Amino acid sequence: MSTQVRAGSSSSTWSNRLVFFTWWSRWQIQVEGWPRNRRLLLLVSAILLGATAHFWAQTLPPNWDFYQWDNTSTALLEGRDPYIEFGYNYTPIWLLILGSLKWVSSDQETFRLLISIVLFLVNIWIVVLLSRRGYSLAAAFFILSPIVIAINGQHQQADSIALALALAAMLYANKESAERIVPTDFVAVALLGLSLSVKQIFIVLPLWLAFRHGSIRRRMLYLLVPPMIFFGFLAAGMLAFSPRDVFENVLLHGSGANSPLVLTLVPHQLAPWVLENRLSLVLSLACLIPAGWLVRKLPPFEMTLVYTITALLFAWGVANQYLLIPVAAVGVFLNLGFLLWFAGASFYLAGAPYPDGLSLPVLNQAHPHVFLEWFWMGRDLFPYILLGWLLLMVALRKSNLRLIRNRLATPTTHGSQTTHVSPTGPIERQHT
16 A cells, blocks of 8 residues: 655645745655666765865864864773773763774774774764665765765764664664564664664653563563663673773763753753753753653654754753764754754864864854854754754654554565655555
């Protein structure tokens, strides 16, 4: 049965075109209707252009992150404790990757180039995942994004690795019926556990997945196993290094203590007290957890994309690299609010002076007049991502939820046929 959602009268209204960007959804549908070779040409072209920009960005002056990676990997290879000496605040997975790259590097330039290569390969992986799910246009949007170029090319942060692992996990979670546990579920929870172990971006996602329809055993599998894998890697780090420093650096890390939600909505006399006492974490969880209930009928892959936006919206702290997390989702669910957020975040990173951004001509001159320092960046962009999120919730509410409800776990491929899910419902890609 065809599951194509007709644009109908809703897409003919100016409000839907200018606010909900129904034209973007139609473009995505049209691209998925292209012959396979034409879609492949789009993706390869985007990857080549993205590679050019990415490897150009890694030649710019590095920021603090790269020196942190250089110091921590050197400490690891020399048998010293990077958690004590340099405040390394992730589980050992990323540290082991950095140590391996440092071990084969002859100097800092080679080390930085190798990190860039690894992160760009991860970008390609995300492009493949999005394309397999039927979001080829969003995949091109992602890899050409100035945000991704700045964070992965110049900053060289590991957020994209956690994102790729989580999206890959959700492709496996989509494979079978939600009523029983199947082998692909174990692959899914393992990949999600690895994602949490790289960076704890998706720490609340297991709870979101437990909200979905299905057997209690399957829900418990997704709720409990990924955190167990994370705590397993945390325990390994505590055995190898100072237990107290590993525990405090990983679990008690305060991010930027600059919650956009608090800085925007809490009176400025009270906001510092809320941030200093970490009440922003309580407020963040109080908003993030119930949000999962609103999207519990979405397939896991789309739920995860919505999570990336929601996690940044209600984050208890925002640093530059967090701007990368929702870019893929913005490419899928683009609307007026998300476009304004994307333009602002791109301008911020493209115009910020070295080493915080790309410092592009003209933009670097306008940047000081538009944005404050990074601490306030999340607050500056908060209204736009909030608008985009609210519009997305309205669009999902208006969409044909019956189609999504009947297909809680969508197969990614059926022979040569692939399924695509848009904000307004599942759309079937034709045989090519």
